[in-house]
Amino acid sequence: MTRNPQTGLLDRGLWRIDGDVVGILLLAALLVIVLPLGLDIFRLNMVGKYLTYAFVALGLVLCWGSAGILSLGQGIFFGIGGYCMAMFLKLEASSPEATKIQSTPGIPDFMDWNQLTALPWFWEPFHSLTFSIVAVVAVPALLAFIVGLAMFKRRVGGVYFAIITQAFAAILTILIVGQQGYTGGINGITDLRTLKGWDIRTDEAKLVLYFVNAALLIGCILLCLTVRRSKLGRILVALRDKEDRVRFSGYDVANFKIFVFCFAAALSAVGGAMFTLQVGFMSPSFVGIVPSIEMVIYCAVGGRLSLLGAVYGTLLVNWAKTMLSESFPELWLFAMGALFIGVVMVFPNGLAGLYQQYIAPRLRRPFVGRAKMPAAAAPIIPPHTAAD
């Protein structure tokens, strides 16, 4: 055990039990017990869909909140993850028997419509579930690595990086829409049926997938928490607040940035794959600039510095979106806009900031003496952000 040099508190390592861990347990209880008991399968499936965006928001908390790298192209990775899964499911749904009315049986229907007569080479490996699952994580991480290498090694950062990620999102959308014989075009890959013979469209399958999704999400939160608490996590925060000092201390800043960008990409991709499984299709409308920015909004509403905040933010925004659009089909977009403006103006650190400011102090007082309520426990809010 060592003393944290900044706070003077005992640092009991990565696995200390504190507010974060209690928060995760509460979230787990909400996701695994309260929601399944309180909602019918239709609404539960919708919550499952929302939670897949929470993977992206988690990645953004690390990438943007911790390391200060704002990516406006997380939809790229969400989409690629989803497409990898969709390609596997589509091939399974396109058996020669199921597609015998086509001119070329055994290939996905959209390829047949586009006059392809054989399965393209890069589709072949997606016959294998193992390969597909590896690809879900590996392909986006690899792409993030290449983009990160090209950008961070040249010290491209800040606004420029955000704009370039947007450009990539636009490029990928155009590519997918344009190459519709290979990708399904703007329709996306639809009508997915079974996973290794297991029908993913039934209510039971939806329930099972919901729990798998929730478990994966909790697992990813724990993983993120570990990263944040490790030395790596502290270096990330350091390079957000004073990049040059980190560099002068002998660290290769670019490598850390590349790592966190890849990590966020892999998380988003897991979300994308779970999305495909639960919703039953994937389309370029999740890849482009608009969905990517929406995902940043989820993170911002929840609080970009808090892992749990990001999950709650995602749930809140999507729930509001569904409820408002069901009640006011003509006006709901205005209500959403008002909500976002309100969030940014009134509590810039999102739900988590609200919690830290108003609720946490009241909760803590009975348990912890005043003297022990130091700067360390509080502030996920960095000094300079609080100022701006």
Added chain:
Amino acid sequence: MSSDKFDAGKPVGGLPSPLRRKLLLGMAALPAVGLLPRGALAQALPTDAVNTTKLAVTDSTVKVGILHSTTGTMAISETGSVQAEKLAIAQINEMGGVLGRKIEVIQEDGASDWPTFAEKARKLLVEDKVAAVFGCWTSASRKAVLPVFEQYNGMLYYPTFYEGLEQSKNVIYTGQEATQQILAGLDWVTKEKGAKSFFLIGSDYIWPRTSNKIARKHIEMKGQKVVGEEYFPLGHTQFNSVINKIKLTKPDVIYASVVGGSNVAFYKQMKAAGIDLNKQVLMTISVTEDEMLGIGGENIAGAYACMKYFQSLQNPNNEKFVAAFKAMWGANSVIGDVTQAGYLGPWLWKLTVEKAKSFDIDKIAVASEGIEFSGAPEGYVRVHGNHHLWSKTRVGRARPDGQFDVVYETADLIEPNPFPKGYQ
């Protein structure tokens, strides 16, 4: 005045004229009509008998869904369909509803976003248990909701002309599939204009590509030539390079399936490049009166459009339809091909329910074959066993005022053939 009646097939009577007047006054009296005593029909057909699958049907009401984009990029196109469907439902309610039950509408917004369409379709079918859904516009939205309708056994009335290659027990396609829209138009332009070479240009997605595939086969089978085929992303606004190619290849006919906002740029740039549509034949399968509003009649006047319906169509059904539409939605509203097809949906559903004497989806799916609607603004339509409509192909010539002059219509109804042999 017999033409004053909506002749909607055999089982229904005319629209009494005092009621019609109310209708024309903007549906102000609708809530009161709901309080009128229902006919004996509802008592004769108890809910248990006509609804064995727990749909949202009571002794006096039946719920249906309308699922279109009222926000986002597609809202401009889909609004017409929503208006037409609401008009049809209001008229049906005026006449006493369906099997004596008043139709209640639950409207959802697909927000021009395909997953949202799927989510809302599931909501309508699972939560609201609607007896039918009128909705969708783009192929992508239909593809997104199709598995949902098949899984939960719902019934979708889909209004848009589309690429074909699809047939489902759970969908009635009230627009034309690709061959119904394309073949007769090509034959007409060949015969009337002596066309020998064609330049195909479209937006880059499934509908233009499939349509052009069919068009190309048909052109080549007759020994004519396709001198160019180009696609542009949705929303594309730079057409100068293709316009230059058109000038170089000098096709007899430009065959256009550019959709949405791109149309505005395409026609304006053609005009600016000096292509006079009164001399250069252009045939489009994607411009209706709705698109003309954006393009501007003066930019497209002279072009030919191939549709099954034009607002200027002269027949008693259409005159009444246009009057009722304008009374409900404003004198400046225009009615395009898809809007009219949207109007057919609720009527066909009503006729089918009354033929089947049941709201059950399985019975409607079977009973749909052979349903006739002689009150259709486009004239007369009949549902084919493959759930598409028999309908005519018409060619209209664009006028500067935003309307079309109908210059040709096929003598007979054309059989829908969503899986055309020899064209795939």
